[in-house]
Amino acid sequence: MELTTRGRYRVFGHPRDPEELLLVELDGESFDPTYVRIDGYEGSLADEVSALRPGYVVEATLAWDDDGTPAFETVDVEQRSRIEFVDAVTGLFEAANETWNEAVAAGEGMNSRVTRDTDGRPNGALYVFAEQPGARDLFDEFESGVLPLEPLLQRVNDERDDDDPREVFVMRPVDGEFVVVYIVFEKEGLLANTVRETYDCPRR
Incomplete structure (x- = not known):
């Protein structure tokens, strides 16, 4: 049977x-x-x-x-919702670099912030995680489901008190120092489309 x-x-x-x-x-x-x-x-x-x-x-x-x-x-x-994995990214956006630099200055392996649009409204949750050369490949672990994205998505849903479709971009800069998980609150909104077009992510 x-x-x-x-x-x-x-x-x-x-x-x-x-x-x-x-x-x-x-x-x-x-x-x-x-x-x-x-x-x-x-x-x-x-x-x-x-x-x-x-x-x-x-x-x-x-x-x-x-x-x-x-x-x-x-x-x-x-x-x-949609998830894109983009490796060897060049020209990473400023907020991600700033969030990573803050983590390095504080001696931390991760950091996060809420991004906002030009009117000051929250439009995304940004996380950065230090890669661990020779020990773990966090980008691969996110892509293969070994390291789950779900707790980050659940946190966004809880804080926004909804479960609307999101767009999630998991990116690793070309230097491989860290991994970005960017959860954009509005699917197919201005921010999501800008990120998608900037980093040549296919529309689905």
């Missing part, structure tokens, strides 16, 4: 294999990563799977083969 499980997941990309889609479990606090195959579907399910994008939150039923490989049996999109 084929085993099926149902849960809520955030969709990531294809960090391991282009034929697999990474899901990070949202039920509970473990945020376990699961790789699900994306080929072999038919009809409306094939369309639904092909339309999934990094950042989406889905409720899905997974069917597990005897070898432990899961496939989608059903998938329903609950939210259409």
Whole structure:
């Protein structure tokens, strides 16, 4: 008898294999990563799977083969946030560099700030984390779900008292000193589109 499980997941990309889609479990606090195959579907399910994008939150039923490989049996999109991973960034924006320089001056491995628009309204939550050469690759850990982004997103949702779709940009400057996680509050707003166009992120 084929085993099926149902849960809520955030969709990531294809960090391991282009034929697999990474899901990070949202039920509970473990945020376990699961790789699900994306080929072999038919009809409306094939369309639904092909339309999934990094950042989406889905409720899905997974069917597990005897070898432990899961496939989608059903998938329903609950939210259409987006996540982009951009490595070797040049011309990183000023607020990110300032936040990192403050962390270095304080001898801290991370720092954060709220960014604001020209009218002083909060428009994003910016986090910087020191890379650890030879020990850990934080950019890869974020991309592969080993280091979860979800607690940062939950903090934003709690502070803003909503769960609106966001745009999340995970970026590593070309010098590799630190990693930026920039959670833009308004999906497809002016700030998100500016960041997307500046760093050549594809529209989805």
